[in-house]
Amino acid sequence: MKVVILAGGKGSRISEYTKILPKPMIKIGSKPILEHIINYYIKFGFNDFIIASGYKHRIIKNYFKKKKISAKINVINTGIETLTGSRLKRLSNYLKDTFMLTYGDGLSNVNLKKLLNFHKKNRKKITLTAVHPPARFGELTLLNNLVARFDEKPQLQKGRINGGYFVVEPEFLKLIGNKNVMLERSPLKKAVKTKNLAAYKHNGFWFCMDTVRDKKVLDTMIKTKKSPWLK
Numbered sequence: 001m002k003v004v005i006l007a008g009g010k011g012s013r014i015s016e017y018t019k020i021l022p023k024p025m026i027k028i029g030s031k032p033i034l035e036h037i038i039n040y041y042i043k044f045g046f047n048d049f050i051i052a053s054g055y056k057h058r059i060i061k062n063y064f065k066k067k068k069i070s071a072k073i074n075v076i077n078t079g080i081e082t083l084t085g086s087r088l089k090r091l092s093n094y095l096k097d098t099f100m101l102t103y104g105d106g107l108s109n110v111n112l113k114k115l116l117n118f119h120k121k122n123r124k125k126i127t128l129t130a131v132h133p134p135a136r137f138g139e140l141t142l143l144n145n146l147v148a149r150f151d152e153k154p155q156l157q158k159g160r161i162n163g164g165y166f167v168v169e170p171e172f173l174k175l176i177g178n179k180n181v182m183l184e185r186s187p188l189k190k191a192v193k194t195k196n197l198a199a200y201k202h203n204g205f206w207f208c209m210d211t212v213r214d215k216k217v218l219d220t221m222i223k224t225k226k227s228p229w230l231k
Contacts, residue, residue, distance in 0.1 A: 001116075002095065003046050006183075007034055007104030008054025008078050008087055013210050022056040024104030025063065026215060029222035033209055034060070034104050038069065040229050041100070044112040047071040050094055051104070052078045052087040085183040089176040101166040107218065108206040109228040110165050118200045119167035125196035126172045126188070131163030131206035160199075162188075163206045172196070204228065 011023030018026075024034035031039075038049060049071055053060045057077040064073045074094075078087040088101070098119075100112070110129055119127040162184065175190040176183075191197035205228035209215055221227040 001046060001097070001099060002048045002050055003038075003041050003100040003102070004050045004052060004088065004091060004095070005034065005037060005102055005104050006084050006087055007051050007060060008057075008080070008082060009084075010055045010080075011105075014212055014215065016212055017215075018055075022053070022059055023209075024051075025056075025059055026209065028107075028209070028215065028218045029227075032063070033107065033218075035067070035069075036107060036229060037102065037104065038071065038073070040107070041112065042069075042071055046100060046112070049073045050091060051075045052091060054078050054080045054082055054087065081180070083180050083182045085176045085181040085185070085187045086179075088183060089173055089178075092170075092173050095168075095170050095173065097170065099168055099170075101164075101168050103164040103208075105210070106164050106206065106208040107229045108163060108165060108202065109204045109231065110163075110200075110202045110206070112165070115165060115200050115202075116167055119198065122198040124191075124198040125169045125175070125194075126191050127167045127198040127200055128188075129163045129165035129202050129206075130160040130199040131202050132159070133161050134207055160201070163202065163208075165202075 007022065007024040009023060011018035014023060025032040028036055047070065051060060051073065053075050054077060061075045064075055076091065078090045115129060172191065176187045181187065188197060207218065209218060
């Protein structure tokens with residue numbers, strides 16, 4: 001089964017690094033975050049990858065040409081200005097069967113086999129992983145004017161967001177259309193309207209690297225050996 005990783009954006013919110021590198025090639029510990037994601041899928045037996053590149057495409061292409069990884073990795077330039085939905089649409093010729101999909105900047109310890117089984121059981125065109133977002137600040141419990149409780153939580157327990165880690169049927173690609181669109185806008189909204197978007201609830205670790213602060217959090221997890229995606 002193919003795994004598509006969206007890795008073509010400019011990563012403007014972490015421009016301290018992306019002036020030189022594409023965002024998925026920013027290192028967490030000793031490896032690019034993209035390699036961490038690939039290794040995580042390999043742990044579950046997935047070994048056929050399509051990296052949808054764009055911004056600084058050559059850096060990704062050259063890295064995986066030299067790097068020895070026990071998997072097939074095809075890096076395809078889907079354009080610098082192409083949005084996430086249209087990147088996926090440009091890969092249509094490669095995606096004739098059910099495939100996995102994720103972003104090139106998010107790490108998780110989601111059980112990919114359980115995710116795939118959930119998708120097959122529900123028979124929808126696309127399944128996303130619904131996660132609890134990481135807490136950016138300490139969470140306060142107030143009693144009148146006093147702080148009754150202060151929790152520096154790594155993740156919030158109320159509410160969920162799209163954490164990526166999708167399973168997709170090729171029929172979903174027809175919902176994308178020909179305009180340059182974000183996956184998260186009209187394509188997924190169309191899937192909702194036709195009752196074709198399922199949500200797999202993941203209560204464990206999920207973290208997206210958007211800023212330098214996020215990178216430092218992930219680096220610290222590696223250093224302190226508290227990196228859930230490596231366990």
